[in-house]
Amino acid sequence: MTQVLDLVGIFxxxxxxxxxxxxxxxxxxxxxxxxSMTALGxxxxxxxxxxxxxxxxxxxxxxxxxxxxxxxxxxxHPHVERVMPVVNVFDAAGLGLFCAVGTAKAxxxxxxxxHATLLGVITAVGGGVLRDxxxxxxxxxxxxxxxxxxxxxxxxxxxxxxxxxxxHGWPATLAAAxxxxxxxxxxxxxxxxxxxxxxxxxxx
Amino acid sequence: MTQVLDLVGIFxxxxxxxxxxxxxxxxxxxxxxxxSMTALGxxxxxxxxxxxxxxxxxxxxxxxxxxxxxxxxxxxHPHVERVMPVVNVFDAAGLGLFCAVGTAKAxxxxxxxxHATLLGVITAVGGGVLRDxxxxxxxxxxxxxxxxxxxxxxxxxxxxxxxxxxxHGWPATLAAAxxxxxxxxxxxxxxxxxxxxxxxxxxx
Amino acid sequence: MTQVLDLVGIFxxxxxxxxxxxxxxxxxxxxxxxxSMTALGxxxxxxxxxxxxxxxxxxxxxxxxxxxxxxxxxxxHPHVERVMPVVNVFDAAGLGLFCAVGTAKAxxxxxxxxHATLLGVITAVGGGVLRDxxxxxxxxxxxxxxxxxxxxxxxxxxxxxxxxxxxHGWPATLAAAxxxxxxxxxxxxxxxxxxxxxxxxxxx
Numbered sequence: 023m024t025q026v027l028d029l030v031g032i033f034x035x036x037x038x039x040x041x042x043x044x045x046x047x048x049x050x051x052x053x054x055x056x057x058s059m060t061a062l063g064x065x066x067x068x069x070x071x072x073x074x075x076x077x078x079x080x081x082x083x084x085x086x087x088x089x090x091x092x093x094x095x096x097x098x099h100p101h102v103e104r105v106m107p108v109v110n111v112f113d114a115a116g117l118g119l120f121c122a123v124g125t126a127k128a129x130x131x132x133x134x135x136x137h138a139t140l141l142g143v144i145t146a147v148g149g150g151v152l153r154d155x156x157x158x159x160x161x162x163x164x165x166x167x168x169x170x171x172x173x174x175x176x177x178x179x180x181x182x183x184x185x186x187x188x189x190h191g192w193p194a195t196l197a198a199a200x201x202x203x204x205x206x207x208x209x210x211x212x213x214x215x216x217x218x219x220x221x222x223x224x225x226x
Numbered sequence: 227m228t229q230v231l232d233l234v235g236i237f238x239x240x241x242x243x244x245x246x247x248x249x250x251x252x253x254x255x256x257x258x259x260x261x262s263m264t265a266l267g268x269x270x271x272x273x274x275x276x277x278x279x280x281x282x283x284x285x286x287x288x289x290x291x292x293x294x295x296x297x298x299x300x301x302x303h304p305h306v307e308r309v310m311p312v313v314n315v316f317d318a319a320g321l322g323l324f325c326a327v328g329t330a331k332a333x334x335x336x337x338x339x340x341h342a343t344l345l346g347v348i349t350a351v352g353g354g355v356l357r358d359x360x361x362x363x364x365x366x367x368x369x370x371x372x373x374x375x376x377x378x379x380x381x382x383x384x385x386x387x388x389x390x391x392x393x394h395g396w397p398a399t400l401a402a403a404x405x406x407x408x409x410x411x412x413x414x415x416x417x418x419x420x421x422x423x424x425x426x427x428x429x430x
Numbered sequence: 431m432t433q434v435l436d437l438v439g440i441f442x443x444x445x446x447x448x449x450x451x452x453x454x455x456x457x458x459x460x461x462x463x464x465x466s467m468t469a470l471g472x473x474x475x476x477x478x479x480x481x482x483x484x485x486x487x488x489x490x491x492x493x494x495x496x497x498x499x500x501x502x503x504x505x506x507h508p509h510v511e512r513v514m515p516v517v518n519v520f521d522a523a524g525l526g527l528f529c530a531v532g533t534a535k536a537x538x539x540x541x542x543x544x545h546a547t548l549l550g551v552i553t554a555v556g557g558g559v560l561r562d563x564x565x566x567x568x569x570x571x572x573x574x575x576x577x578x579x580x581x582x583x584x585x586x587x588x589x590x591x592x593x594x595x596x597x598h599g600w601p602a603t604l605a606a607a608x609x610x611x612x613x614x615x616x617x618x619x620x621x622x623x624x625x626x627x628x629x630x631x632x633x634x
Binding site: 044046047048049050052053056073075076080082095096097098100156157 | 275276338340341345368369371376420421428
Binding site: 070071072073133134136137140141151155158159160161163164165166167170171172215216217218219220221222224 | 451452454455456457458459460461463464474478481482483484487488490493503504505506507508563564565566
């Protein structure tokens with residue numbers, strides 16, 4: 023079940039990457055690169071830091087799913103844009119799952135809870151940062167003031183604590199993922215805003 | 227012989243990197259960084275993913291060659307610009323060689339043919355992508371609609387298939403490299419264009 | 431003692447990252463990301479290339495120090511801007527220390543003096559390059575014509591030579607670091623400028 027959710031998360035992240043490609047008028051190669059980097063980049067960064075071969079390089083589904091998302095956006099991007107509110111809900115689910123899975127993998131490789139939490143956040147948000155850098159824009163994570171990294175951080179911290187208490191397996195992963203998901207949905211619903219440095223006025 | 231070709235490829239990739247540095251009015255440090263990243267970046271990404279020390283960090287030629295290219299472009303960049311059509315032919319040769327060598331190395335590290343093909347493409351195009359990101363522009367690979375990644379993908383796929391059939395060594399590598407080279411030259415000659423998403427008009 | 435200096439260097443690099451975040455009007459998440467990447471990015475690149483788990487992922491101080499710098503810049507950035515000349519002196523100290531430490535670590539992992547020098551430079555300047563790429567600007571290292579990479583290169587080369595002569599430990603590290611520090615201060619004092627390619631006029 024975690025595996026199915028994992029591929030759903032990858033698919034939705036890839037949709038967001040391919041859509042950025044369409045908006046920036048990239049060609050089909052650019053769309054496929056952005057889709058793959060958004061979906062797989064966070065996990066690749068995590069695995070490089072953990073010093074293991076990235077999961078994306080021995081799983082077939084991880085390579086094929088972003089390409090499927092690219093094909094769908096290539097032909098039907100106006101429809102995909104129209105269902106973006108729904109896509110955003112799935113994106114929140116992907117965020118939750120990726121931070122929980124990343125933290126769990128980091129703990130199982132012997133990182134401390136603090137560092138496993140950090141790596142969980144990197145797993146969840148790294149792909150979106152790479153997507154924006156490749157698309158030539160400042161990563162939205164850094165300036166759009168949405169609560170995106172914070173839910174991932176809290177979900178990762180809870181996952182790390184559950185791991186310390188010897189609670190592993192998919193129920194613990196799911197609990198942490200659901201927490202991050204709910205926080206993210208709440209942040210979107212109530213329009214939480216991350217603060218700017220004292221005295222700095224928002225960009226027009 | 228593959229080694230000589232390898233250094234020629236690195237030299238030509240480094241020329242293209244240093245030239246981007248001149249066009250963006252970078253100083254000599256920026257030229258050397260772009261030359262080195264363009265020439266070595268793809269191989270470094272490949273080796274990080276394969277979890278081995280990057281070849282660039284134990285070969286002397288890999289460090290010296292990009293610096294030599296930087297010196298040449300520093301003093302004689304107008305002449306280098308003038309011979310760019312020739313440089314582009316060598317660039318196509320580098321593309322072909324790097325995708326074949328990258329795929330072969332990935333297969334020898336136990337990756338599946340699918341993933342070895344992917345890593346071959348990353349080896350061939352990764353340096354150019356890093357060059358453009360560092361130079362502050364959207365990677366040309368993603369938007370210029372040239373067939374650059376596609377020849378690398380086909381050359382990598384053929385290399386992977388030859389490897390599966392137990393055909394290794396430099397004849398197989400050369401065959402795959404020549405295929406990618408010819409496809410790239412044909413794409414330049416006939417001005418193949420990668421498609422944009424349906425309904426998207428090209429950038430002015 | 432080297433460890434205290436190390437954390438001071440990380441703190442000062444993190445200040446510069448967080449300040450770039452304020453200038454670009456990023457939110458607190460962006461400030462924390464830039465602070466951490468500036469301070470830790472060079473060491474992470476070094477350790478990825480050396481194929482070991484990055485030091486930032488098992489040291490508590492390395493995670494907490496950039497966050498402390500972020501908090502300080504968040505509340506008191508006008509004061510931090512005012513003391514930038516002082517910060518620049520500490521930045522030069524961080525540059526010197528990081529290039530020496532990075533080179534020593536590379537030598538102890540069996541790299542040649544040439545490649546250890548290269549990796550020392552990457553350790554010292556990599557964080558600033560990642561900071562600028564994430565902030566959506568061409569890395570200042572590549573175009574601002576300051577002598578920033580050159581002092582790091584000379585310090586790294588001296589560290590590598592001392593290592594070859596079997597001079598290890600903190601006195602050798604400190605000697606190389608002080609050399610790079612003095613060169614960097616001299617370059618700022620006398621306004622050394624890295625050359626542009628022949629015939630290229632400086633940007634307005």
